Amino acid sequence: MAETAKLCKSCAFFEAKAQECHRYAPKPATIDDQKKMRWPTTPPIGWCGDFQAKAVPAS
Numbered sequence: 001m002a003e004t005a006k007l008c009k010s011c012a013f014f015e016a017k018a019q020e021c022h023r024y025a026p027k028p029a030t031i032d033d034q035k036k037m038r039w040p041t042t043p044p045i046g047w048c049g050d051f052q053a054k055a056v057p058a059s
């Protein structure tokens with residue numbers, strides 16, 4: 001069986017709707033001159049060394 005690509009879209013920490021990485025808590029960011037809390041955004045084909053595969057649902 002081929003190894004699943006270790007991309008954000010296959011990672012347990014990826015929030016697909018907003019395309020955010022939830023590996024760590026959100027951090028302060030200044031957006032339109034307002035301080036807000038934000039998770040980093042990442043494309044589905046992004047990747048990093050903290051990848052963790054999503055749990056496979058029991059069948």
Ligand code: SF4
Pocket residue numbers: 006007008011012013014020021022023042046047048049050051052
């Ligand atoms: S691969 Fe890395 S950047 Fe992408 S969702 Fe997972 S932890 Fe976040």
